[in-house]
Amino acid sequence: MWDPVTRSGLRPGMVLMHGHPSNASAMTGIAQNYAPYGAVVIAIDAPFGRRAEGPAGLTFLPKDSAEQIQLIKDLQRAVDVLRSHPNVDDDRVV
Secondary structure: OOOOOOOOOOEEEEEEEEEOOOOOOHHHHHHHHHHHHEEEEEEOOHHHHHOOOOOOOOOHHHHHHHHHHHHHHHHHHHHHHHEEEOOOEHHHHH
16 A cells, blocks of 8 residues: 555545556556555455466466455455545545
């Protein structure tokens, strides 16, 4: 999570999601570009990006369905985290 602590007042919040195959660390540069403009930015890893075993990415097996459901839950939780942040404007979360 990147928070422009030098800015005061309500700020927009952004959720960043990496592409395939990748992880949240790959979003660091993009997040660091938005934070100086006042955005509070959070990036998350997709379930396929944090597998300890097997190929990283979609395998078109039943576990992919469960991982996609988990991804949606993770994205919603990221929005919840931003909305709970005291300096994030609920109406400006993208």
